[in-house]
Amino acid sequence: MSTNRNVTAGVLLIGDELLSGRTRDINLSEIAKFLAPLGVSVVECRVVPDEQDEIVAAVNHLRAKCDYVFTTGGIGPTHDDITADAIGAAFGQAVDVRADALEIIEHWYAKTKTPLTESRKRMARVPAEAILINNPVTGAPGFQTGNVFTLAGVPKIARGMLEDIADRIDGGAVTLSRTVATGGLREGDLAEGLGVLAKAYPDISIGSYPYFYENEAGEIVRGTNLVARSTDEPALAEVIEKLAELSRSVGGKPVIDPPDAK
Amino acid sequence: MSTNRNVTAGVLLIGDELLSGRTRDINLSEIAKFLAPLGVSVVECRVVPDEQDEIVAAVNHLRAKCDYVFTTGGIGPTHDDITADAIGAAFGQAVDVRADALEIIEHWYAKTKTPLTESRKRMARVPAEAILINNPVTGAPGFQTGNVFTLAGVPKIARGMLEDIADRIDGGAVTLSRTVATGGLREGDLAEGLGVLAKAYPDISIGSYPYFYENEAGEIVRGTNLVARSTDEPALAEVIEKLAELSRSVGGKPVIDPPDAK
Numbered sequence: 001m002s003t004n005r006n007v008t009a010g011v012l013l014i015g016d017e018l019l020s021g022r023t024r025d026i027n028l029s030e031i032a033k034f035l036a037p038l039g040v041s042v043v044e045c046r047v048v049p050d051e052q053d054e055i056v057a058a059v060n061h062l063r064a065k066c067d068y069v070f071t072t073g074g075i076g077p078t079h080d081d082i083t084a085d086a087i088g089a090a091f092g093q094a095v096d097v098r099a100d101a102l103e104i105i106e107h108w109y110a111k112t113k114t115p116l117t118e119s120r121k122r123m124a125r126v127p128a129e130a131i132l133i134n135n136p137v138t139g140a141p142g143f144q145t146g147n148v149f150t151l152a153g154v155p156k157i158a159r160g161m162l163e164d165i166a167d168r169i170d171g172g173a174v175t176l177s178r179t180v181a182t183g184g185l186r187e188g189d190l191a192e193g194l195g196v197l198a199k200a201y202p203d204i205s206i207g208s209y210p211y212f213y214e215n216e217a218g219e220i221v222r223g224t225n226l227v228a229r230s231t232d233e234p235a236l237a238e239v240i241e242k243l244a245e246l247s248r249s250v251g252g253k254p255v256i257d258p259p260d261a262k
Numbered sequence: 263m264s265t266n267r268n269v270t271a272g273v274l275l276i277g278d279e280l281l282s283g284r285t286r287d288i289n290l291s292e293i294a295k296f297l298a299p300l301g302v303s304v305v306e307c308r309v310v311p312d313e314q315d316e317i318v319a320a321v322n323h324l325r326a327k328c329d330y331v332f333t334t335g336g337i338g339p340t341h342d343d344i345t346a347d348a349i350g351a352a353f354g355q356a357v358d359v360r361a362d363a364l365e366i367i368e369h370w371y372a373k374t375k376t377p378l379t380e381s382r383k384r385m386a387r388v389p390a391e392a393i394l395i396n397n398p399v400t401g402a403p404g405f406q407t408g409n410v411f412t413l414a415g416v417p418k419i420a421r422g423m424l425e426d427i428a429d430r431i432d433g434g435a436v437t438l439s440r441t442v443a444t445g446g447l448r449e450g451d452l453a454e455g456l457g458v459l460a461k462a463y464p465d466i467s468i469g470s471y472p473y474f475y476e477n478e479a480g481e482i483v484r485g486t487n488l489v490a491r492s493t494d495e496p497a498l499a500e501v502i503e504k505l506a507e508l509s510r511s512v513g514g515k516p517v518i519d520p521p522d523a524k
């Protein structure tokens with residue numbers, strides 16, 4: 001059921017490997033892109049280490065601030081997987097091996113002829129009142145505790161789990177996003193006109209995203225994309241035309257909604 | 263000067279485009295990898311929208327908690343570039359066009375024959391007591407306010423700015439990181455042995471990082487990397503040997519410090 005409420009989400013990425021730079025996160029953008037068409041906007045993200053106090057503090061902040069919270073990471077079978085305990089602590093719920101979760105795991109591992117070690121049974125430890133989230137990729141479930149959805153850290157598995165929860169999300173108005181590629185213009189060429197448009201359309205978020213990189217031939221490629229976001233489709237279309245006009249007026253060759261916007 | 267202190271950093275990524283999923287951040291991992299050999303560990307990261315209150319709250323939290331803070335994004339010439347004002351507000355410092363910053367920008371644009379618009383002059387707006395950070399890529403400087411380093415959002419520019427600040431960082435003991443690729447083992451095969459090792463070496467951080475993806479041929483590739491991190495090189499070497507031994511004992515063909523660890 002879609003309403004006009006502004007429905008928000010927070011994302012909590014859990015894992016030392018993200019903070020050390022060893023792993024580059026892709027779950028934030030995947031979760032945001034999954035939620036957008038459901039009418040939910042991500043308004044804050046935090047990245048914390050595998051430490052219970054840090055996880056608990058961040059979960060409690062985000063679940064009070066946002067309609068929904070998504071955590072990734074720390075629900076595997078090893079000693080550094082402490083997310084279930086942290087979520088239990090945040091909600092004041094006991095965490096133990098639960099029969100329903102264990103049954104899923106037993107069934108999965110029997111099917112794939114993988115030995116069910118004590119460590120793997122650990123993945124059936126979920127908070128007492130949590131609702132399980134199906135894992136179509138590797139079996140061991142995620143879980144929903146109140147408004148907090150706890151997903152795996154491996155992107156392919158996290159993405160699979162999201163499919164099970166679309167119908168648990170009561171979204172608001174869908175924010176549409178459209179892009180004008182300005183054809184190599186720089187932000188400084190556009191800034192004055194953009195300021196005028198941003199003032200004229202206060203309800204539409206207008207962003208300007210410069211890029212600057214070396215391509216495979218060693219050449220510097222630079223330019224700016226303009227992005228407008230709104231729940232109001234006709235107003236958005238009007239602004240997109242104005243942004244294209246602005247680009248042309250300062251010498252650009254704008255392309256609206258290019259398939260490969262950088 | 264390297265000491266044995268545990269020196270910490272917080273990272274604040276600023277920008278609606280990160281929360282909408284449009285842009286996938288790479289600055290966190292670049293900053294973490296730049297800081298590691300200087301003896302500084304990233305302990306928290308936050309991602310906030312282009313909203314002054316959100317930026318101020320996050321900066322004030324991180325600069326109280328961490329020895330150093332790095333912000334990225336929001337220092338360009340357009341209306342949505344509000345980071346300088348937010349940092350000024352967080353520190354209670356006035357923000358205005360500063361002669362030293364303007365001189366750099368004028369010089370750069372004269373050299374590159376780019377018109378110096380009013381909007382581009384806006385990039386000379388920095389907090390009153392900030393120290394400038396050289397931008398070897400596009401001219402307009404970043405700035406340091408107290409223990410907070412404010413960098414551009416475009417990764418190539420942010421990376422260039424980091425080069426100017428290495429000698430402003432007073433790091434601690436350098437945390438070394440080594441990897442054992444287990445040759446396709448799964449976490450559940452390793453978890454029991456890992457738990458034993460983690461208890462036996464409480465001062466060494468041992469992490470287990472599963473991967474699971476489809477390669478270009480459409481095949482599922484899965485396995486686990488083990489990563490140990492410590493400031494104590496001999497102890498780390500000992501643990502790495504034990505991790506390789508553990509992998510062999512459950513049927514793996516471990517490779518220590520592979521060049522292409524996933």
